[in-house]
Amino acid sequence: MxxxxxxxxxxxxxxYSAFFSRISSVLGPRLLANNITPKLFGFAWMESSEREFTYLSISSRYTPYKQVFAAMFYRILWMSGIENPREFATDAERDEIVSSYSExxxxxxxxxxxxxxxxxxxxxxxxxxxxxxxxxxxxxxxxxxxxxxxxxxxxxxxxxxxxxxxxxxxxxxxxxxxxxxxxxxxxxxxxxxxxxxxxxxxxxxxxxxxxxxxxxxxxxxxxxxxxxxxx
Incomplete structure (x- = not known):
């Protein structure tokens, strides 16, 4: 059979090690200066993205995960305690971290x-x-x-x-x-x-x-x- x-x-x-390592190399010192560990930030970013991805799917508004993931970046910085996320990091830095998924x-x-x-x-x-x-x-x-x-x-x-x-x-x-x-x-x-x-x-x-x-x-x-x- x-x-x-x-x-x-x-x-x-x-x-996910390469993803967490990329966060450390791109944003690590800035995150740690705000008492945020790169791994915890990365986990919060992934998990929140998974939630929104799932909600969109079950509400018949399916959106590819990569698109959801990129969009959630600044929100998670804000929820992690960063007062001005778009001054803290740039789109280019976000995209560099997102690209680590291919690695x-x-x-x-x-x-x-x-x-x-x-x-x-x-x-x-x-x-x-x-x-x-x-x-x-x-x-x-x-x-x-x-x-x-x-x-x-x-x-x-x-x-x-x-x-x-x-x-x-x-x-x-x-x-x-x-x-x-x-x-x-x-x-x-x-x-x-x-x-x-x-x-x-x-x-x-x-x-x-x-x-x-x-x-x-x-x-x-x-x-x-x-x-x-x-x-």
Whole structure:
């Protein structure tokens, strides 16, 4: 029986370290002078952008994440305590930081994880909200084999994860009796799932009210548990 594992990409397979480093290099001293750490600012910027991106999507006004992300920059500086955000930073500095998304790198263990799953008979897929060219670029830059035909994006559908409609086309493309897993570093969906705490550290199960089929602290450990659970 065919077996599939669909991976979330950015955050799960790809680390945000390059993004946080770029904030440090561009704005770090100014942020720290205002008692704002670059990583916390970056996290607040991403999370607020994700919220607005999701709200726009569910209110039928879908807007690509990159556009939302850039627009939120000065608001988050203001909410972080910067009195005059547009005097504190420039559009060019914002754009330089935003461009670092193209320089994100795969997390340690991704190649091992995908290799173990493939050796165990799984087909590995990637499902992203971003554009496939950029997201596949993370794998190509790491010289890792990830076929273009195994990438899917919900960006062109005008819907964003975690809406079920974002997952539905790919999962419905699999046979009804085929084994289907979704692997991510966040708990968002109701499919047979595997959670890795490599990004969030805390799973907050008391909030989501769900126990995943597989939970692990590293990507390779998650792959081993998926393989074991499928036997």
């Amino acid at each position: 065919p077996k599939h594992v669909v991976f979330d990409v950015v955050g799960t397979c790809v680390s 994100l790198e795969l997390r340690e263990g991704v190649q091992e994880t995908f290799g173990m799953l493939r050796d165990a008979g799984f087909t590995v897929w990637c499902l992203t909200t971003g554009d496939v060219e950029r997201v596949r670029g993370y794998f190509m830059k790491a010289n890792m084999d990830m076929p273009l035909e195994n990438f899917r994006s919900c960006d062109g559908m005008g819907v964003a994860k975690p809406a079920l409609a974002a997952y539905k086309p790919l999962f419905e493309s699999f046979g009804e009796e085929e084994e289907k897993w979704f692997a991510a570093a966040h708990i968002l969906h109701r499919f047979k799932g595997a959670y890795c705490s490599v990004y969030e550290k805390e799973d907050c199960r008391e909030l989501f009210g769900v126990d995943m089929d597989v939970m692990a602290d590293t990507l390779p450990a998650m792959a081993k548990k998926i393989i074991e659970a499928s036997k």
